[in-house]
Amino acid sequence: MAVSCASLRVVAFLGLxxxxxxxxxxxxxxxxxxxxxxxxxxxxxxxxxVLMLLALVLTYIIH
Structure with a gap:
C-alpha cells in the first residue's frame, strides 16, 4: 500500500x-x-x- 506524497506532507506539517x-x-x-x-x-x-592558620604558624614556630 503506497502512501501518497501529499498525505506524507500533511502528516509532516501537522507534526511540526x-x-x-x-x-x-x-x-x-x-x-x-x-x-x-x-x-x-x-x-x-x-x-x-584564620584560627587554623594561626595554630599552624604557632606549631611551626614552636617546633
Missing amino acids: IYAALTSVASSQSPVPAPAPTSDGTTLDQAIAC
Whole structure:
C-alpha cells in the first residue's frame, strides 16, 4: 500500500504544528532566585580559617 506524497506532507506539517504548540504550551517563565541572605556562616568560616592558620604558624614556630 503506497502512501501518497501529499498525505506524507500533511502528516509532516501537522507534526511540526503539534511540536510547536507543545513547546509553547510547556514553556514557563523561570522563577527568580531568592535574594541571598547572610546568616553569619561565612564570617564563622573565615574566623575558623584564620584560627587554623594561626595554630599552624604557632606549631611551626614552636617546633
